[in-house]
Amino acid sequence: MSYRVLVTGGSRGIGRAIVEELSGRDGWEIIAPGRSELDLDDMVSVEKFVSTLEPVNALVNTAGLNILKSLEDIDDDSLQSMLNINLISPLKLIQAVAGGMKKLHGGRILSFSSIWGMRSKELRTMYSIGKFGIRGVTAALARELGPDNILVNAIAPGYVLTDMTRQNVPADEMADICRQIPLRRMAEVHEIAKIAAFLISPDNSYITGQTIVADGGFLA
């Protein structure tokens, strides 16, 4: 039987790098639904997707949204979308796959937090709700699912060179941010994908409940 991995956010950025990293591995089957098959901002779409989902060995909740807004500008629609995509739908997917993993006597669950889920910054209230929340989900479910040999972790990247970063960091601030990072550069997507690939593989047999920070030393 193949080692089946469900990856969200596989169309671009870190998620696509994860799909590329895992594709072509002998005996691995990667399921990476596009937004038309699984819209994480639409609970009907999420319900429909999970209703036909076969058991998987691993889930990678990569998809995310980061709309920057000051407190006074936060509106209900943006807030709901950020909660849906960054926190509620990832939890729904975990709920959907956990039963199958229990039957398989094990599994790996990985979600994406952020450095803005460890500390925060102005304009990131909505983002930090989700990213701090993912750490809570990760810790609680590592305890709850540990006895079933289901390992639950998160990655908290720093600045990664993706559309999200290009949209939210003005080009003239890039150099200044890199000066604040001990490694003096942002991460490439494949550097994050390699960490994800390890955490969700059978090679990771004892790391659970962790949010692994991969930020080039930014938070140190």
Ligand SMILES: NC(=O)c1ccc[n+]([C@@H]2O[C@H](COP(=O)([O-])OP(=O)(O)OC[C@H]3O[C@@H](n4cnc5c(N)ncnc54)[C@H](OP(=O)(O)O)[C@@H]3O)[C@@H](O)[C@H]2O)c1
């Ligand atoms: N980039 C960074 O510096 C950074 C740092 C810390 C944490 N992170 C986290 O890492 C993860 C990946 O980030 P990224 O930089 O690779 O993001 P990205 O380049 O902006 O790509 C976002 C991904 O999420 C998917 N997505 C967004 N809304 C969706 C929805 N409603 N339904 C289904 N899929 C949806 C997108 O699909 P479409 O192509 O259909 O839009 C795309 O595949 C996110 O959780 C992000 O918060 C990123």
